[in-house]
Amino acid sequence: MSKKNTAATVATIIVAVLAVAATLFLLYRMSQEQAQESRYDYVPSDEVGEEMNINAVKLIQNNCEVFRIYLQYGLAHKAEPYNNLPEDGYYTVTSDKYSSMSEIEELVNSTFVTNEAERILTNVSGDGVAVFAEEINDDGEKGIGLDMSKVDEDGRFKAIQYGYSWSNAKFTLHPVSDTECEILVELNPLADSDESAQAGDTKKLTASMIKVNGEWRLEKLVY
Numbered sequence: 001m002s003k004k005n006t007a008a009t010v011a012t013i014i015v016a017v018l019a020v021a022a023t024l025f026l027l028y029r030m031s032q033e034q035a036q037e038s039r040y041d042y043v044p045s046d047e048v049g050e051e052m053n054i055n056a057v058k059l060i061q062n063n064c065e066v067f068r069i070y071l072q073y074g075l076a077h078k079a080e081p082y083n084n085l086p087e088d089g090y091y092t093v094t095s096d097k098y099s100s101m102s103e104i105e106e107l108v109n110s111t112f113v114t115n116e117a118e119r120i121l122t123n124v125s126g127d128g129v130a131v132f133a134e135e136i137n138d139d140g141e142k143g144i145g146l147d148m149s150k151v152d153e154d155g156r157f158k159a160i161q162y163g164y165s166w167s168n169a170k171f172t173l174h175p176v177s178d179t180e181c182e183i184l185v186e187l188n189p190l191a192d193s194d195e196s197a198q199a200g201d202t203k204k205l206t207a208s209m210i211k212v213n214g215e216w217r218l219e220k221l222v223y
Contacts, residue, residue: 044175052181052209055216056173059209060183062111064166067223069104070124070131074157077146083155090135090145101134101144113210113217120221162223163190164203179211185222 044052069075075098077091086092098104108117122130127149135145150158164187174182185205208219 042175042177044178048178049175052173052175052216056171056181056183056209059111059216059218060171060185060207062107063207063218063222066108066111066120066221069098070120071160071223072162073159074131074150075144075146077151077157079155086148088135088145089148090133091148091151092135092137093132093144093146095144098144100142101132104132104144110215111218112221113212113219116218116220124221164188165190181209183207183209 075095171185187203
């Protein structure tokens with residue numbers, strides 16, 4: 001016998017990419033009456049359910065932003081004179097959104113549990129290389145450096161192959177306890193992608209959101 005989970009919420013995120021450095025999310029949530037039948041038996045209070053909804057929106061948005069800057073698009077950077085390689089091993093980031101490494105660290109640390117945040121900041125690709133690091137210019141000003149190993153011979157960020165779009169992504173919350181919640185995410189394939197087996201295939205992901213020291217965090221970066 002199935003049990004209706006009144007806290008389960010189907011949400012749609014629209015991602016409008018205005019430029020390489022900007023992503024805008026618009027969220028539309030279904031009412032409780034429209035919530036799906038759930039295989040989960042746990043039903044949180046209305047207060048806890050609303051808290052989960054609010055935090056899931058923020059964390060899924062941040063997850064996508066971290067994926068975008070660390071693996072998919074990178075951040076805009078300045079070319080070296082005569083297209084030489086940077087002597088210090090880092091290209092200078094020229095992002096309009098992030099001006100210091102501390103801002104990126106705040107994004108990551110406020111989204112993921114400690115171990116996962118550390119992995120993303122230091123070794124997200126599994127090659128032992130931190131994508132970004134603090135850089136200090138000749139005037140002593142702090143900025144962001146992009147590791148030169150993440151830039152190809154044409155000066156472009158080495159993006160991973162990814163055939164799915166976060167535009168019109170759908171996610172459903174499935175609370176497990178007052179401090180645990182699964183977020184089921186469904187992504188649509190890009191029109192010109194050959195990553196999916198056949199046209200129309202979607203990609204289904206499961207993110208785990210847990211409450212640590214009074215704050216909600218994701219256990220893993222999902223994409």
